[in-house]
Amino acid sequence: MATVSDAPKASFRLSMLIYDTRYRSITIQVVVLLLFMAGAAWLVDNTVRNLAALGKDFSFGFLWNRAGYDINQMLVQYSNDSTHGRAMLIGLLNTLLVAFMSCVAATVLGVIIGVLRLSPNWIIGRLTTVYVEMFRNIPVLLWILVAYAVFTEVLPAPNAFRGDNPTASMILFDSVALTNRYTAIPDPMFARSLGNIDVGLFLVSLDLVAIIAVITGSVLVNRKILASATAVQNATGVRPVTWWKSILVLVAPVVLLLLALGFHAERPVLRGFNFTGGLDVSNSLMALWLGLTLYTAAFIAEIVRAGIGAVSRGQTEAAFALGLRPNRTMSLVILPQALRVIVPPLISQYLNITKNSSLAIAVGYMDLRGTLGGITLNQTGRELECVLLMMLIYLTISLLISGAMNVYNNSVKLKER
Amino acid sequence: ATLDDVKARGELNCGVNTGLVGFAAPDANGNWSGFDVAICKAVAAAVLGDASKVKYVPTTGQTRFTALASGEVDILSRNTTWTFSRDADLKFTFIGVNYYDGQGFMVNKSLGVTSAKELDGATVCIQTGTTTELNLADFFKTNNMTYSPVTIETNAEGEQQFLAGACDAYTTDASGLAATRAAFANPDDYVILPEIISKEPLGPLVRHGDDQWADITRWAMNALIAAEEYGVTSANIEELSKGTENPEINRLLGAGEDNLGAMIGLEKDWAKKAIIGAGGNYGEIFAATIGESTPIGLARGLNAQWTQGGLLYTPPFR
Amino acid sequence: MSDPQFAREIDRSHMQVSDEIAIQITNMNKWFGSFHVLRDINLTVMRGERIVIAGPSGSGKSTLIRCINRLEEHQSGRIIVDGTELTSDLKNIDKVRSEVGMVFQHFNLFPHLTILENLTLAPIWVRKVPKREAEETAMYFLEKVKIPEQALKYPGQLSGGQQQRVAIARSLCMKPRIMLFDEPTSALDPEMIKEVLDTMIGLAEEGMTMICVTHEMGFAQAVANRVIFMDQGQIVEQNEPYEFFNNPKSERTKLFLSQILGH
Amino acid sequence: MSDPQFAREIDRSHMQVSDEIAIQITNMNKWFGSFHVLRDINLTVMRGERIVIAGPSGSGKSTLIRCINRLEEHQSGRIIVDGTELTSDLKNIDKVRSEVGMVFQHFNLFPHLTILENLTLAPIWVRKVPKREAEETAMYFLEKVKIPEQALKYPGQLSGGQQQRVAIARSLCMKPRIMLFDEPTSALDPEMIKEVLDTMIGLAEEGMTMICVTHEMGFAQAVANRVIFMDQGQIVEQNEPYEFFNNPKSERTKLFLSQILGH
Amino acid sequence: MSDTHAQTVAYVRETMLPQATPPVSEVGAIKWLRENLFSGVLNTILTLVGIAAVIWVVQAALPWFLHGVWRANSLSECRQIIAESWGEGAHGACWAVIRERWNQFLFGFYPRDLYWRPVLALALLFVALAPILFAELPRKLIWASALYPAVAYILLWGGSLWVPISVMAGFGVGWLGLAIARRTGLPLLAPLAAVLLPLLWWLLLAGPAAGMLERAVPLWVQEVRSDKFGGFVLSITIGVAAIVLSLPLGVVLALGRRSDMLLVKALSVGFIEFIRGVPLITLLFTASLLLNYFLPPGTNFDIILRVIIMVTLFAAAYIAEVIRGGLAALPRGQYEAADSLGLDYWKSMQLIVLPQALKISIPGIVSTFIGLFKDTTLVIFVGLLDPLKGITDAVRAAIEWKGVYWEPFIFVGAIFFIFNFGMSRYSMYLERKLKRDHR
Numbered sequence A: 001m002a003t004v005s006d007a008p009k010a011s012f013r014l015s016m017l018i019y020d021t022r023y024r025s026i027t028i029q030v031v032v033l034l035l036f037m038a039g040a041a042w043l044v045d046n047t048v049r050n051l052a053a054l055g056k057d058f059s060f061g062f063l064w065n066r067a068g069y070d071i072n073q074m075l076v077q078y079s080n081d082s083t084h085g086r087a088m089l090i091g092l093l094n095t096l097l098v099a100f101m102s103c104v105a106a107t108v109l110g111v112i113i114g115v116l117r118l119s120p121n122w123i124i125g126r127l128t129t130v131y132v133e134m135f136r137n138i139p140v141l142l143w144i145l146v147a148y149a150v151f152t153e154v155l156p157a158p159n160a161f162r163g164d165n166p167t168a169s170m171i172l173f174d175s176v177a178l179t180n181r182y183t184a185i186p187d188p189m190f191a192r193s194l195g196n197i198d199v200g201l202f203l204v205s206l207d208l209v210a211i212i213a214v215i216t217g218s219v220l221v222n223r224k225i226l227a228s229a230t231a232v233q234n235a236t237g238v239r240p241v242t243w244w245k246s247i248l249v250l251v252a253p254v255v256l257l258l259l260a261l262g263f264h265a266e267r268p269v270l271r272g273f274n275f276t277g278g279l280d281v282s283n284s285l286m287a288l289w290l291g292l293t294l295y296t297a298a299f300i301a302e303i304v305r306a307g308i309g310a311v312s313r314g315q316t317e318a319a320f321a322l323g324l325r326p327n328r329t330m331s332l333v334i335l336p337q338a339l340r341v342i343v344p345p346l347i348s349q350y351l352n353i354t355k356n357s358s359l360a361i362a363v364g365y366m367d368l369r370g371t372l373g374g375i376t377l378n379q380t381g382r383e384l385e386c387v388l389l390m391m392l393i394y395l396t397i398s399l400l401i402s403g404a405m406n407v408y409n410n411s412v413k414l415k416e417r
Numbered sequence B: 001a002t003l004d005d006v007k008a009r010g011e012l013n014c015g016v017n018t019g020l021v022g023f024a025a026p027d028a029n030g031n032w033s034g035f036d037v038a039i040c041k042a043v044a045a046a047v048l049g050d051a052s053k054v055k056y057v058p059t060t061g062q063t064r065f066t067a068l069a070s071g072e073v074d075i076l077s078r079n080t081t082w083t084f085s086r087d088a089d090l091k092f093t094f095i096g097v098n099y100y101d102g103q104g105f106m107v108n109k110s111l112g113v114t115s116a117k118e119l120d121g122a123t124v125c126i127q128t129g130t131t132t133e134l135n136l137a138d139f140f141k142t143n144n145m146t147y148s149p150v151t152i153e154t155n156a157e158g159e160q161q162f163l164a165g166a167c168d169a170y171t172t173d174a175s176g177l178a179a180t181r182a183a184f185a186n187p188d189d190y191v192i193l194p195e196i197i198s199k200e201p202l203g204p205l206v207r208h209g210d211d212q213w214a215d216i217t218r219w220a221m222n223a224l225i226a227a228e229e230y231g232v233t234s235a236n237i238e239e240l241s242k243g244t245e246n247p248e249i250n251r252l253l254g255a256g257e258d259n260l261g262a263m264i265g266l267e268k269d270w271a272k273k274a275i276i277g278a279g280g281n282y283g284e285i286f287a288a289t290i291g292e293s294t295p296i297g298l299a300r301g302l303n304a305q306w307t308q309g310g311l312l313y314t315p316p317f318r
Numbered sequence C, D: 001m002s003d004p005q006f007a008r009e010i011d012r013s014h015m016q017v018s019d020e021i022a023i024q025i026t027n028m029n030k031w032f033g034s035f036h037v038l039r040d041i042n043l044t045v046m047r048g049e050r051i052v053i054a055g056p057s058g059s060g061k062s063t064l065i066r067c068i069n070r071l072e073e074h075q076s077g078r079i080i081v082d083g084t085e086l087t088s089d090l091k092n093i094d095k096v097r098s099e100v101g102m103v104f105q106h107f108n109l110f111p112h113l114t115i116l117e118n119l120t121l122a123p124i125w126v127r128k129v130p131k132r133e134a135e136e137t138a139m140y141f142l143e144k145v146k147i148p149e150q151a152l153k154y155p156g157q158l159s160g161g162q163q164q165r166v167a168i169a170r171s172l173c174m175k176p177r178i179m180l181f182d183e184p185t186s187a188l189d190p191e192m193i194k195e196v197l198d199t200m201i202g203l204a205e206e207g208m209t210m211i212c213v214t215h216e217m218g219f220a221q222a223v224a225n226r227v228i229f230m231d232q233g234q235i236v237e238q239n240e241p242y243e244f245f246n247n248p249k250s251e252r253t254k255l256f257l258s259q260i261l262g263h
Numbered sequence E: 001m002s003d004t005h006a007q008t009v010a011y012v013r014e015t016m017l018p019q020a021t022p023p024v025s026e027v028g029a030i031k032w033l034r035e036n037l038f039s040g041v042l043n044t045i046l047t048l049v050g051i052a053a054v055i056w057v058v059q060a061a062l063p064w065f066l067h068g069v070w071r072a073n074s075l076s077e078c079r080q081i082i083a084e085s086w087g088e089g090a091h092g093a094c095w096a097v098i099r100e101r102w103n104q105f106l107f108g109f110y111p112r113d114l115y116w117r118p119v120l121a122l123a124l125l126f127v128a129l130a131p132i133l134f135a136e137l138p139r140k141l142i143w144a145s146a147l148y149p150a151v152a153y154i155l156l157w158g159g160s161l162w163v164p165i166s167v168m169a170g171f172g173v174g175w176l177g178l179a180i181a182r183r184t185g186l187p188l189l190a191p192l193a194a195v196l197l198p199l200l201w202w203l204l205l206a207g208p209a210a211g212m213l214e215r216a217v218p219l220w221v222q223e224v225r226s227d228k229f230g231g232f233v234l235s236i237t238i239g240v241a242a243i244v245l246s247l248p249l250g251v252v253l254a255l256g257r258r259s260d261m262l263l264v265k266a267l268s269v270g271f272i273e274f275i276r277g278v279p280l281i282t283l284l285f286t287a288s289l290l291l292n293y294f295l296p297p298g299t300n301f302d303i304i305l306r307v308i309i310m311v312t313l314f315a316a317a318y319i320a321e322v323i324r325g326g327l328a329a330l331p332r333g334q335y336e337a338a339d340s341l342g343l344d345y346w347k348s349m350q351l352i353v354l355p356q357a358l359k360i361s362i363p364g365i366v367s368t369f370i371g372l373f374k375d376t377t378l379v380i381f382v383g384l385l386d387p388l389k390g391i392t393d394a395v396r397a398a399i400e401w402k403g404v405y406w407e408p409f410i411f412v413g414a415i416f417f418i419f420n421f422g423m424s425r426y427s428m429y430l431e432r433k434l435k436r437d438h439r
C-alpha cells in the first residue's frame, strides 16, 4: 500500500469559478448581485427620467405644508390648518384604531364561535358551520359594504329623533343614539379635570394617564395577591379563595379615582343637525370594524377549533384519569397546549386585519390610505412619495407584528429530542 | 409624443367621471355619453378620424390626476377645476374652460334650510380629492361655522349617502348638483341653495411638456365653441365645408386655402371631423346633454357665447 | 414457554391476595349507540390481585377498564370501586378517579410540562398537597422507575420507554390503591418493553392491585394471578395463568392462544 | 457463532482482492461545527474488497462513508476514489458519484416514479444512455434482485425488503465500481433482512468492491474480508472477520462485541 | 406458582350472549335529542338561543325573499308590484335587477354575441388542468395544457392570432438556444441562452414579427378591448392568470429562500416579506400609479395587464411560502439519493424534488387561489369593474335601478360562495387524499 504524497498545490484557474464548490456560490451570488443592482439601477434611472420629464422632483417637503382639508374622525387634534404630515399621523392612528378594535372583537367572537363549533349541540354546530363557511368564502369587501349599507340604509337619520313625535328613539336610557351617520355615545367628562399636557406631537389628558396608572397599579397588586395565593398553595396545598380580593383591588381604586375626578358622562343631545355633547363614532368606522370582525372571526374560529382539536383526546383522558375536573383540565392541560397551536396563525390573522383595514377606502373611513394615500396624494400630486411612504409604514407594522409572533413562537416551542 | 402614441394605438384614452348624468355616464351597454364625453369624441375624431375610437377610463376625484400623470389617459375630460396649483404644482396644462361653474350645496327641502349660512353643525357629503373639499373647509372657517365631512369617492356614493340621510347637505360643483338631482326619483324634494361659494372653471387638461398635444386638444375644444359662434351646426356643416363666404369658417372647416390642420400635425378637415364626431357645436352639445330641455335643465348662464353676454370667447382661428 | 426475560426470581412475598373486595362489577352492560360492546360483565377483584385481560382486538378490553374509572359510562349493572358505586354522581367519580391510577398505551404525558410538573400536577390540584411535598413524592417515584435524572426535562426529550415509566410514576404519585394498564407496552420498541415491564413487576411485588390489558404473555405468567379472556364483549374464560395457558377450556381461547403464541 | 442464515455455501471464486487501490483516505478529519466527528482517518480499500464497518451509534460510521461520495465534505486530509481526488471541484465530485453507488438505510426511492423510472432516471439524465437501453439494463438488474415483475409498480406498493432491493438495483444501474451501504437492513423486519443480505452476497460474489456499515455479524463473517471497528470518530481496530470476532484486540471492541452478540 | 388463588374461580362461558338491544335511552330520537340538544343546562340554553336565532333570521328575511319580484323594469315598478300583491308597506326583493343585468355581473360589458368566448375559455381551463390534477392521464397532454395560455388569450381578447403565437415562439427560441448552447459544451452558456434569447425575442422581435406575419397572413379574431372586461370574467381572468403566472416565480422564490447562498436567500426573503407585509391595495395602487414611473419613459400598457403583473407578484410571495412548505415536507433522503446518483442541483430539482413538492402543495395552492379570487374585488379601487362594487355601482347608476342594495350583494356573494366553497371542499378532499396516499 503506497501512501499518497501531499495534495498538489492547486493553482487558481478561471474555470474554478464555476466548477469549484468553494467559488461557485460566490460566482453565482456575484452574478445575482449584479443582476439585482442592474435591475434596481434600471428602475431608479427610469423613475428619475420620468420624474424629470414630468418636471417633478422627489421630496417629502410637502409633509410640512398645510393640508387644508378636514377629517371627521380623529384621535388627536387636527384641523385643516395642520400639516399633511399630521394628517398622515391621524390616518395612521385611525388605521391602528380600527385594526386594534377589530383584532379584539374578532378574537372574542372567533373564540366563542370556535368553541361553540366543538359543542355537541347539533343546532349550534350547524349554525356556526354556516357562519364560518359563509364568511370565509365571500370577499371581505362585500361584508364591509353590507355592514355600511345596513348602517346607512336601515338606521334613522338624526333628524328622525327630532320633534314631538320622533320616529326614532335613543337606546340604553337615552344615552346612545344609533343614527345612519354615527353612533352617538356619552362622552366621559371630568368635573375636576387634571388638564392636559402637551407632549409635542399631541395633547395627553392627565385624567387618562391617572386612570391608566391606577389600573396598572391595581393589576400589579392583583398579581401579588395571586402570587401569594400560589405561595400559600405551595406551602399548604390549599389555594385560598381570592376572587373577592381581586375584584376589590381591581375595581375600588378606579372607582375612587373617578369619583375624585368628578367623573360624569355627557349625554349626546340632538341640537341643530346633529347630536352634540357625546362622542360620535362614525359609521364608516363601525362598518369597517364590523365587516373586518365578522370576516376574520370566521378564520379565527377555525384556528381555535383546529388548535383545540390538535390536543389529542388522550390528554383529556389522562387528566380525567388523574382526577382533574373538566375546568382544571381545560386551564392546566388543554389550553396551554392549544395556545401554542392557536397563537401563531392568530397573529397572522391580526396581520391580515391590519392589511385589510386599508379597505377603509370603500366606506370613506380616513385611515392611512385615506389621508396619506388619498387626499394628500391627490392634493399634492406626490404619488411616488405617498405610495412609497404608505407601503413603508404598513411594512413596518407588519414586521413588528410578525416579530412579536417569532418571539412568542420561540418562547413556547416544545422541547424535543 | 402623445399624438404618435395615440395614432399608433389607434385609440384615444380619455379620463372621464365614473358616472355623472349629463356629463359622463355609461349606458347599460357601456356606451358613454355626455357633455365631457363630447370632448373626448371631438379629439378622437380630429386625431383618428373616428369618434368611436375612444377608451373611456372612469376616474374618481382621487384617481384622475394620477391617471393622467401616469399616462394611463391622454386627456382628462372630467369636470376638473382649473387652479393655480394644479397647473403649476401638479404639472398639468388646462386647455381651456368648457364650463364656468361654482360650488353649491344641495339639501333636503324638509330641513327647511334656505341658505348655506344656516348649515352650522351640519354633516356634509363631499367628494374626496377635489377643490370643493378645500373650499368647504375655507367657507365654514370664514363663516365661523363647524361641520362634519363625510368623504366619499364617487358621485354615486355621494348620492346614496345623501338620499339615505347620512349627510344633511351634499356639496360639489353646482352643475354636478343639478346633474345629481336630476337623477333622483323625486328631484323636487331637494333644493340647491343659492350660495355659490367658489369659482370652478371646469375644463379638460393634459400633461405638461407636450405642447403639440396641448394645442391639438385645446383647438379641438375651441373648434366646438367657435362653431357655435359662427353658426356651424351639425345640420349645415356638410354644406358649409364646401366653402363659404366667411374666411374664418373656411379656415375652421378646412374649406379654404389655409391648412391649419397641418400646423398641428392633423388633416385639413380635422375640425370638421371634431365637430361632427362630438355631435355638433358647443351649443348643440350643451342642449343635448345638460341644457334646459334635458332633465338636468342647466341654463347657459355664464356659459353663453360672449356675443350673448356669456364668457365663452374663443381665440380666432387664424 | 416461559420467557427468559422473567427468568429472574420474582419476589412474591407481598403478592398475596387479601379477602377485601377492591372492585366489584355486576351484570354490567354497555352500548356504543346500538352496538353492544360489553355484555353482562361480572367481575370481582380482590385487593392485591394482579389481573391480566387478554382477547382479540375489538373485544372490549379497553372499554371494560375505562369503565372502571368512568372514562366510559356504563348503561346497566353496577360497578363498585373501593366501596364507592360509580353513578353519574360527580363526587363518586372524583373519589374513584383519585383512587384508581391509569396508564395508557400512548403514555399521554403533558408535553408542555416538565417531568416533575407532570408528576406534581394532580397531587397539587386534586389532592391539595403542598408543592414541596408533592415534589418529594414525585422524586421518590421517579427513583423508583429509575429516571430521577430526567426530572427537569420535557416528555418530548425522553425515549418511549422512559416516557411510559414517567406515566406510571405520574399515576403512582396520586397514591392510588388500584392501577389500570391499557396495553402499556404495545407502542414501544422491543428494547424498551423490558424496562416498562420491570417497573410493573416492581409494582406487583409491592402488592398493588392491578388490572392490565396486555399481550405480553411472559408477563402474564410471571406476575398475574388471574387471566381473563374476553371476546365479543364478554368474559369468555378466566383462570390462573398456568391453567389458562396450558389448559385453555374454550375453543376461542385455544384459537386465540395458538395465534398469539405461534408468532 | 456463524449465523445459520449464511450456512449456504458462498461462492468465493470471484471474491479475490486485486492490488489496485479503489479508495484511499489519508489523515482525513471532519468537524460538524466544533464537534470533531472523524479523527485522522486512514483507510485504503483495494479493488474487490468487502469491508464491514461496525461501531456504536454516533461513532461516525455513516459520516465516514458519506464522505466517500461527498454527501459530506471533509475538512482536512485527502480522499482519493478510483484515482480521483475529492476536492471542491464539481467535476471530480460528479465523476466520483457516478462511480460510487450508495444504498441508504431508508431506501430513499423516489415515490412519484415507478420502479422502472427510478432505475432509469440516473442513467438517462446523468450517463445520457438512450431510454430503451437504460430500460434493458434496469430490467437486467431487477431480474438480478429477483423482482422484475414489480417494474411498473410504485415504491409505495412494495414491501420494505423489495424496496431495498430496488434501491440496490438503482445504484447498480449506474454501473458503479464501488458500492457503499449504510445500515441497509436496519429499517427492515426480520423476514425481509434475509432477502436483502442475499442480494448483497450476490454482489460480493461477483467481485464488487463494497463498504458496508452493518451490525449483521453473520453477514460480516460470511462475506467481509475486513471488519473495521470505529469509536468516537476513530478507527479503533481492523482485522479479518474471524480474528475480529474471536480475538478482538482492544477493550472497546470486546465490550461492543459482547453487547452486540449478547442481545 | 406458589401464591394463593383463594378467590380465583376458574370460569368458562358456555354460551355466548347475543347482541342485546340497548335501553331506550341509548337509541332513537330521544337519545339523539338528549345527546345533541339537551345534554345539560348550558346545552339546553344554547339550543334555545340557536332556535331563536334561526327563527329571528327567517322571520326577518323570509318574507323579503318570498315577496321577491322577478319581472319588472325598474325598482319603482318592483315596489309597486310588491305593494299591490302584499299590501302597502310590505318589503320584498327586486330580483328583476338581476334578471335584467345578470349578464353584466358575469361578463361586464363584454359584447353579448361573444359571451361564448370567455365561457369556452373557462371550460378549456378545466380541460387544461386535468392532466395536472389527475396523474392517470397520459403525460403528453401536458403539452396541450402548455398551449392553454395562448388559446385563452385569443379567446378573451381576440386580435391577431400571431401575437400569442409569436409570444409562445419565445419559448421555442429559448429551447432552441438551450439545445445549441448545450452542444458547444461551454459552461453557463446554456442557462444564459435559455434565459436571454427568449427575452431578446420578446423585447425586440416578437412585436415586429407578429405584425409582419399578420400583414402577410392575416389571422384576425374579433377584438375585445380591456375596458369591456368586467364582472366575474374580469375576476376570473385576473385570478387565474395571476395564479398560473405566479407558480414559476413562486417556485424560484421558494428555492431561493431555501438556498445556502446568503445573498440569494436574503433577496428572496426580502421580496416575500415585503409583498406579504403590505396590503394588496397598495400594490394595486403601485400598478395604477407608479408602474409608469418605474418603466422606461413612453411605455404604457393596459391597466388589466399591469394589475395582473402586480397581482402575480403578490400571489408569487404566497405561493412561494406554500411551496416552501412542500419542499420542507420532503425527507432529506430524497435530496441525498438524488445527489448520490450524480444528479446536479437543477436536475434533481426538476426530476425529484419539485414534482413531489408541488404535488404536496396543491391544496395550499388552491387555498391561495381562493384568497386571491376574493381579493380580485379590490381592483375596483384602480378603476376596473369588479363584480362586487364596480358592476353594482354601474348598475345602480342607471336611473331605473337607483336604490337597489341587497339584491346585487346577494347575487354576487352567492356566486363567490359557490366558487370558493366548491374549491375549498375540493382542496380538503385533496388534502385527505394526499394523506391517504402518504405520497
Ligand SMILES: Nc1ncnc2c1ncn2[C@@H]1O[C@H](COP(=O)(O)OP(=O)(O)OP(=O)(O)O)[C@@H](O)[C@H]1O
Binding pocket: C032, C037, C055, C056, C057, C058, C059, C060, C061, C062, C063, C064
Ligand atoms: N367511542 C366509541 N364509539 C363507538 N364505538 C367504539 C368506541 N370505542 C370503542 N368502540 C368499539 O367498541 C369495540 C371495543 O373496543 P375496545 O377499544 O374496547 O376494544 P379492545 O378490546 O381494547 O381492542 P384493542 O385490542 O384493539 O385495543 C370495538 O368494536 C370498537 O370499535
Ligand SMILES: Nc1ncnc2c1ncn2[C@@H]1O[C@H](COP(=O)(O)OP(=O)(O)OP(=O)(O)O)[C@@H](O)[C@H]1O
Binding pocket: D032, D033, D035, D037, D055, D056, D057, D058, D059, D060, D061, D062, D063, D064
Ligand atoms: N449534520 C450533522 N450536524 C451535526 N452533527 C452531526 C450531523 N450528522 C451527524 N452528526 C453527529 O455526528 C456523530 C456521528 O454521526 P454518524 O451518523 O456518523 O454516526 P453513526 O456511527 O452512523 O451512528 P448510527 O449507528 O446511529 O447511525 C453523531 O454524534 C451525530 O450526532
Ligand SMILES: NC(=O)CC[C@H](N)C(=O)O
Binding pocket: B060, B061, B079, B080, B081, B127, B129, B130, B131, B132, B172, B173, B176, B200, B202
Ligand atoms: N366633484 C368632482 O369630481 C370635481 C370637483 C371639482 N370641480 C374639482 O375639480 O376638484
Ligand SMILES: [Mg+2]
Binding pocket: C061, C062, C063, C182, C183
Ligand atoms: Mg384497546
Ligand SMILES: [Mg+2]
Binding pocket: D061, D062, D063, D182, D183
Ligand atoms: Mg449511521
